[in-house]
Amino acid sequence: MPVQMNASADNRREAADIVLRVENIRKTYGSLVALRNVTIDIRRGTIHGLLGENGAGKSTLVGIISGQKSPTSGTIRLDGHEIFHADVRSMEEAGVFLVTQEPMIIDHISAAENLMLGIWPSRRGFVRWKKLKADAARMLEGSNINPEARAGSLDAVARRKLNILRAMFSGGKVIILDEPTAALTVPDRRQLFEFMRQLKQKGVTFIFISHYNEEILEICDAVSVLRDGSLAGGTDDVRSLTSEQLSELVLGRGLDLFQRDRRAAEGPVAIQLRNVIAPHVQVDSLELRAGDVVGFTGLPGAGAKELARTIFGLHPAREGTISFDGGPGERLPTHPRDALDRGIAYLSDDRRKDGVVGHLSIAANIALSSLDERSWMGFIDSKREARLCDDYFASMGIKAPSPLVAVDTLSGGNQQKVCLGRVLATRPRLLILDEPTRGIDIGVKQDVLRIIDQLSRTGVCVIIVSTDTDELVRAVDRVLVFRSGSVQEVVTGGDITTGNLRNLSQA
Numbered sequence: 001m002p003v004q005m006n007a008s009a010d011n012r013r014e015a016a017d018i019v020l021r022v023e024n025i026r027k028t029y030g031s032l033v034a035l036r037n038v039t040i041d042i043r044r045g046t047i048h049g050l051l052g053e054n055g056a057g058k059s060t061l062v063g064i065i066s067g068q069k070s071p072t073s074g075t076i077r078l079d080g081h082e083i084f085h086a087d088v089r090s091m092e093e094a095g096v097f098l099v100t101q102e103p104m105i106i107d108h109i110s111a112a113e114n115l116m117l118g119i120w121p122s123r124r125g126f127v128r129w130k131k132l133k134a135d136a137a138r139m140l141e142g143s144n145i146n147p148e149a150r151a152g153s154l155d156a157v158a159r160r161k162l163n164i165l166r167a168m169f170s171g172g173k174v175i176i177l178d179e180p181t182a183a184l185t186v187p188d189r190r191q192l193f194e195f196m197r198q199l200k201q202k203g204v205t206f207i208f209i210s211h212y213n214e215e216i217l218e219i220c221d222a223v224s225v226l227r228d229g230s231l232a233g234g235t236d237d238v239r240s241l242t243s244e245q246l247s248e249l250v251l252g253r254g255l256d257l258f259q260r261d262r263r264a265a266e267g268p269v270a271i272q273l274r275n276v277i278a279p280h281v282q283v284d285s286l287e288l289r290a291g292d293v294v295g296f297t298g299l300p301g302a303g304a305k306e307l308a309r310t311i312f313g314l315h316p317a318r319e320g321t322i323s324f325d326g327g328p329g330e331r332l333p334t335h336p337r338d339a340l341d342r343g344i345a346y347l348s349d350d351r352r353k354d355g356v357v358g359h360l361s362i363a364a365n366i367a368l369s370s371l372d373e374r375s376w377m378g379f380i381d382s383k384r385e386a387r388l389c390d391d392y393f394a395s396m397g398i399k400a401p402s403p404l405v406a407v408d409t410l411s412g413g414n415q416q417k418v419c420l421g422r423v424l425a426t427r428p429r430l431l432i433l434d435e436p437t438r439g440i441d442i443g444v445k446q447d448v449l450r451i452i453d454q455l456s457r458t459g460v461c462v463i464i465v466s467t468d469t470d471e472l473v474r475a476v477d478r479v480l481v482f483r484s485g486s487v488q489e490v491v492t493g494g495d496i497t498t499g500n501l502r503n504l505s506q507a
């Protein structure tokens, strides 16, 4: 019976190959079924992509794997052993780490101390500070993070990098990265991927959540796709897939990619900025015509985000004026309220800080910043408010039972859609969007780009601050590349390509 013996040896080898198995996992929130009997095998030493539309159940699944959430039913096996009553601590001790989109960093200690959190070297009960600093400095080499810097002073990207590095150096054998590349620059992303490949060689396994096909195709070995809480498909050989097939697997249909019909800068100037000077910003002149969609890009600190925030009154300008429709130059807004009063709206890239109010409903959030428009002599027109909320709820494709549920209960991408609905509802004349589709799935991303396009056709000027080159290529008329606080390059027409923008924004 040699054939049978070979088969069982193969089975054993195969079982040993599987570091993590989720089996028949089901999770419900009241009547909502977030996961329906999901079974996935994750092979040791691979990078396993987890894909799905917003609200498909990805964060819920990795929350369960990492011990943050408990399943309604089903089992998790690590190295073939069933795990009972897992919590975050026991899973980290077992080598399973979840790196979320919101870095868990302690602000008042240094980057080095944060990096080594939980693994501070000690001798006879005393922390070996010298060794800690030396180890941390080695790990942070090439990351542009000063090991001595107070974590609270680091920007969002540095915090995210620190969090990823912490999991990697804490001896994780299964590391889950939930949209780790959001906000990372191209060089940062390359560095992260290189690092993942090195650890993979050493047998570390990654579960990698991303909405970017190109990333999945570049870094993953295998993928599993969730659709509406069920496993919709997957493969152990990502190389056999094309980007279109990946989209189809995620959406259950083909993807209709959006491409703006670019306009030349013609017609009277609607908004003009002059001599704007602010920390990290020095811009002599910027002109927007009605209906222009302009992209701002560059490395962190190069001025793109800073200028956008200056126009909205979040980043104090030392000098500079703004004028509307050929009128006289006015001082720049000194406060967001002042900006909103003058028809300038802004979507922050930090939805935790200035995005949504979690315990309020979707409708209340959408209504928040457009209160003036729906009130008349101090009274709120509630019919109008309901209509407005219904419109945005439907057009943004927000996945929730109704506009009345609390934003807290939505998936990350759906929360982002609420933020976007909220700024669009202010009906501004200048709309500034900072990373508008970050965290949003590929299908809805096209819808959002379409909505921005339609809005611009009503005469609204739009500024999109973005590090997503694909987004810029699809959505804008021209791209301003920032360097050292100034506009270094203006890219127009056929020159707006992914390759060009990557080269220019890294230079």
Ligand SMILES: Nc1ncnc2c1ncn2[C@@H]1O[C@H](COP(=O)(O)OP(=O)(O)OP(=O)(O)O)[C@@H](O)[C@H]1O
Pocket: 029, 032, 033, 034, 052, 053, 054, 055, 056, 057, 058, 059, 060, 061, 399, 400, 408, 409, 410, 411, 412, 413, 414, 439, 441
């Ligand atoms: N605490 C909660 N209460 C009620 N429903 C919840 C809760 N947490 C998640 N859900 C629901 O479970 C479903 C799955 O959400 P999950 O966050 O896992 O999606 P996701 O695939 O990670 O989406 P995204 O890409 O937007 O991050 C969604 O319908 C979401 O609204």
